[in-house]
Amino acid sequence: MTLTQRSPWMDEDLDAFRDLARTFCEKELSPHTERWIENKQVDRELWHKAGEVGLLCLSIPEEYGGGGGTFAHETVLIEEQARAGDGGWGVALHNGIVAHYVLAYGTEEQKHAWLPKLASGEWVGAIAMTEPGTGSDLQNIKTRAIRDGDEYVVNGSKTFITNGGQCDFVIVVAKTDPTKGAEGTSLIIVESERAGFRRGRVLDKIGLKAQDTAELFFDDVRVPAANLLGSAEGQGFVQLMQQLPQERLIIGVTSVIAMELALRETLRYTKEREAFGRPVFSFQNTKFTLAEVATEARVARVFLDDCIAKHLRGELDIPTVAMLKWWTSDRAMKAIDECLQLFGGYGYMSEYPIARMFTDQRVQRIYGGTNEIMKEIISRTL
Ligand SMILES: Cc1cc2nc3c(=O)[nH]c(=O)nc-3n(C[C@H](O)[C@H](O)[C@H](O)COP(=O)(O)OP(=O)(O)OC[C@H]3O[C@@H](n4cnc5c(N)ncnc54)[C@H](O)[C@@H]3O)c2cc1C
Numbered sequence: 379m380t381l382t383q384r385s386p387w388m389d390e391d392l393d394a395f396r397d398l399a400r401t402f403c404e405k406e407l408s409p410h411t412e413r414w415i416e417n418k419q420v421d422r423e424l425w426h427k428a429g430e431v432g433l434l435c436l437s438i439p440e441e442y443g444g445g446g447g448t449f450a451h452e453t454v455l456i457e458e459q460a461r462a463g464d465g466g467w468g469v470a471l472h473n474g475i476v477a478h479y480v481l482a483y484g485t486e487e488q489k490h491a492w493l494p495k496l497a498s499g500e501w502v503g504a505i506a507m508t509e510p511g512t513g514s515d516l517q518n519i520k521t522r523a524i525r526d527g528d529e530y531v532v533n534g535s536k537t538f539i540t541n542g543g544q545c546d547f548v549i550v551v552a553k554t555d556p557t558k559g560a561e562g563t564s565l566i567i568v569e570s571e572r573a574g575f576r577r578g579r580v581l582d583k584i585g586l587k588a589q590d591t592a593e594l595f596f597d598d599v600r601v602p603a604a605n606l607l608g609s610a611e612g613q614g615f616v617q618l619m620q621q622l623p624q625e626r627l628i629i630g631v632t633s634v635i636a637m638e639l640a641l642r643e644t645l646r647y648t649k650e651r652e653a654f655g656r657p658v659f660s661f662q663n664t665k666f667t668l669a670e671v672a673t674e675a676r677v678a679r680v681f682l683d684d685c686i687a688k689h690l691r692g693e694l695d696i697p698t699v700a701m702l703k704w705w706t707s708d709r710a711m712k713a714i715d716e717c718l719q720l721f722g723g724y725g726y727m728s729e730y731p732i733a734r735m736f737t738d739q740r741v742q743r744i745y746g747g748t749n750e751i752m753k754e755i756i757s758r759t760l
Contacts, residue, residue: 382638383676385683387450387690395447399455402431403462414466414588418580419543422502424467429499434469435477442481443494449474449624449689453631460635463731465738466588468504468541472496474628475621476503479549479565483608483617492567496547504545506536506594507618513538514751516551516618517559521596523552523566525603525611530554530566532574532599538745542592543580546570550596551618554611563614565607574599585737622747623696626703627689629746633706634682636739637675637713643732644668644717647724664720671713678706697759704752707742714739 406427414420428434436451438444445451452474459467477496480489495501512518521534532552539545548568555562568575578593608617645668648659658664685702688694714735718725725732743749 382679385679385686387683387687392450392454395451396454396458398431399433399458400461402428402433403458403464407459407462407464407467411462411464411466411588414464418587419590420466420588422544425472425499425502425544427499428469429497434473434499435493435497436473438477438481438493438497442489443497444477445497449627449686452628453686456628456631457635460632460639463734464588465586465734468502468589470628470632471505471540471625472503475625476505476547476549478624479505479607479617479621482621483565483613485609488604488607492547501546502541502544503547503549504539504541504594505549505551506539506542507551508536508538510535510537510593514748517563517615519551519553519563521550521552522556523550523554523564523601523606524556525554526600528603529600530603530605532566532568532596532601534596536594536596537578538581539592539594540589542577542594543590548575548594549607551614554606554614558612560615561612563618564611565614565617566601567605567607568596568599568601572599572601583741585734585740587737619696623694623699624689625746626699626752627685627694629742630682630685630699630702630706633710633739633742634675634678636735636742637671637678637706637710640710640714640717640732640735641668641671641675643735644671644720647732648720651722658720667716667720671716674709674713678709682706697756700747700752700755703746704743704749704756707739708749711739711743 406424432445433455435444436447437449440446456470480492496503507516509519523530523532550566550568552564552566553562554564574597576595581591583591648664649657651658681702685694685699718732718736721732724730727733
């Protein structure tokens with residue numbers, strides 16, 4: 379029996395792409411991970427290198443500078459990044475989330491102007507929804523983008539923004555009509571070079587330490603009216619609701635691969651490490667624990683594959699992906715915790731991959747909509 383099974387959506391083209399992604403991640407990510415953790419960010423140059431080999435905007439059509447692939451290509455890259463032991467590079471957000479807002483809602487002019495720069499690595503993308511005062515309750519955001527002639531004036535602040543330290547292109551969730559809730563919300567593009575845009579410090583986190591999660595401030599930032607994403611105000615909330623499933627699917631991918639890698643690492647370690655004159659693996663507790671983790675990883679993979687296949691057909695619904703997001707992120711956390719225990723004290727040492735997996739995985743239950751919000755979404759359909 380192999381530990382992991384081949385996903386039914388894989389094909390020869392994706393096998394070849396996996397080779398490319400693996401080579402890139404082994405060469406360009408693994409050797410630098412420790413330094414990036416120290417620096418709290420990846421090298422800016424990494425984005426250009428990835429753009430050159432065609433790893434940015436993988437699932438964006440070629441006419442906009444993208445790779446012309448599908449979500450399956452994005453999945454393969456996320457998996458290879460995890461295999462290379464990197465949790466810093468915010469490429470899944472750049473490729474799978476930011477670029478897709480532009481593709482789905484941008485006018486032709488916007489798509490031609492913005493996507494090629496995201497695809498080449500000239501621009502790093504971010505999306506800024508969360509504010510210091512509100513995260514889950516997005517209707518309650520305070521950031522405003524008020525129309526003034528042929529410009530919008532943006533005021534407010536955002537926090538916990540992935541790629542915040544390096545971003546050049548930010549999709550800002552703002553109220554264009556502060557008298558309204560969801561219907562007054564729009565998505566406004568702010569380029570980092572605009573006057574009045576300021577980054578706060580890169581935040582200290584318990585995990586994902588090489589990721590430049592940051593605060594962003596907008597003080598009377600003036601952007602052209604053409605920076606409204608799409609052609610009508612008040613569409614922001616609907617746009618968010620339509621795109622969040624792909625974000626949650628990405629969290630499912632990250633969680634399932636983390637479970638599989640934790641299992642692999644722990645099998646390797648427990649078969650080598652000895653206690654009482656025998657391999658740690660030989661104790662019944664170890665074997666049973668890992669049998670359970672292997673089972674849960676398999677079940678999670680089958681559910682994930684089903685969601686990916688549905689998404690590739692355009693049939694993935696919001697409650698199903700909410701199930702995937704909460705369940706895989708929750709089970710992966712438990713599995714990694716069980717695996718870490720089998721490493722003894724070494725499992726608590728930062729240089730061991732299992733320790734890093736433990737701290738990196740924790741946030742998957744929080745962002746992309748908390749797991750409590752996922753259960754709210756599911757329960758509404760019951
Ligand atoms: C590393 C990291 C990266 C992030 N990246 C981004 C990013 O790129 N862009 C971005 O916009 N945001 C980002 N976030 C923010 C993230 O999406 C929010 O932290 C998350 O949505 C929760 O919002 P909050 O922190 O304000 O918590 P709150 O909304 O204050 O929630 C606090 C607690 O209350 C619970 N709760 C809230 N409402 C309900 C309810 N109705 N029913 C039951 N329980 C409820 C929550 O589940 C949670 O347990 C990131 C966060 C982290 C930690």
